[in-house]
Amino acid sequence: KPMYRIFEIDDMKELKGFTGEWVVQEKYDGMRIQIHKTDTIKIYSFNNRDITSKFEQQIKILEDEKFPKCILDGEATLYNEDEPLHRADTVAYVNAEKKDRKYEMKVNVFDIMKLEGEDVAKEKLEDRLNKLMGAFSAHSDEYLKFPNKSNTRFADSLEEIEDYAKDIMKNPTSEGVVIKDAKSSYVIGKKKNPKWIKWKKFVDLDLIVL
Numbered sequence: 001k002p003m004y005r006i007f008e009i010d011d012m013k014e015l016k017g018f019t020g021e022w023v024v025q026e027k028y029d030g031m032r033i034q035i036h037k038t039d040t041i042k043i044y045s046f047n048n049r050d051i052t053s054k055f056e057q058q059i060k061i062l063e064d065e066k067f068p069k070c071i072l073d074g075e076a077t078l079y080n081e082d083e084p085l086h087r088a089d090t091v092a093y094v095n096a097e098k099k100d101r102k103y104e105m106k107v108n109v110f111d112i113m114k115l116e117g118e119d120v121a122k123e124k125l126e127d128r129l130n131k132l133m134g135a136f137s138a139h140s141d142e143y144l145k146f147p148n149k150s151n152t153r154f155a156d157s158l159e160e161i162e163d164y165a166k167d168i169m170k171n172p173t174s175e176g177v178v179i180k181d182a183k184s185s186y187v188i189g190k191k192k193n194p195k196w197i198k199w200k201k202f203v204d205l206d207l208i209v210l
Contacts, residue, residue: 176200
């Protein structure tokens with residue numbers, strides 16, 4: 001998860017320790033997943049539960065030999081026809097014992113940790129994205145999408161971040177963007193990434209009603 005959250009672009013000026021080169025990626029209102037393709041294909045939830053059975057469409061796509069062995073980071077979103085549903089609906093669907101055929105699961109991949117047996121998690125984000133785009137993006141599908149110009153932009157100024165973020169936020173699937181240091185490695189074993197910043201297009205509150 002992102003370490004920081006901003007509410008307007010000027011909030012970025014208060015954050016220190018970044019290189020000034022950025023990647024702006026769409027933030028989806030879904031459920032975080034990992035995809036592991038080795039000799040078999042497995043999909044895991046954010047709490048390390050095997051949820052492969054809920055992703056028949058994605059498994060069928062990834063079985064194609066044009067997709068290399070890999071470990072991918074992504075977000076699963078539940079759809080009712082063409083309408084993306086809330087994260088809570090996605091989680092409930094994944095946790096349900098039976099599948100409701102009127103719903104469809106779609107996945108957006110945004111990062112890669114392993115490619116053809118090589119650990120790339122410690123490489124710079126910009127390099128990981130170049131590998132991800134080079135090996136996967138040409139094969140994007142309605143049910144399994146990879147980074148492209150509509151959801152992933154490179155920026156080197158606050159003005160570009162703001163322009164790209166507002167453009168990406170127009171996507172119907174977007175709940176905002178995650179702004180990432182382009183030179184950062186992938187953080188494993190921690191709940192929050194100190195080089196990721198979240199900017200939502202709305203403000204939400206978590207409340208307990210008493």
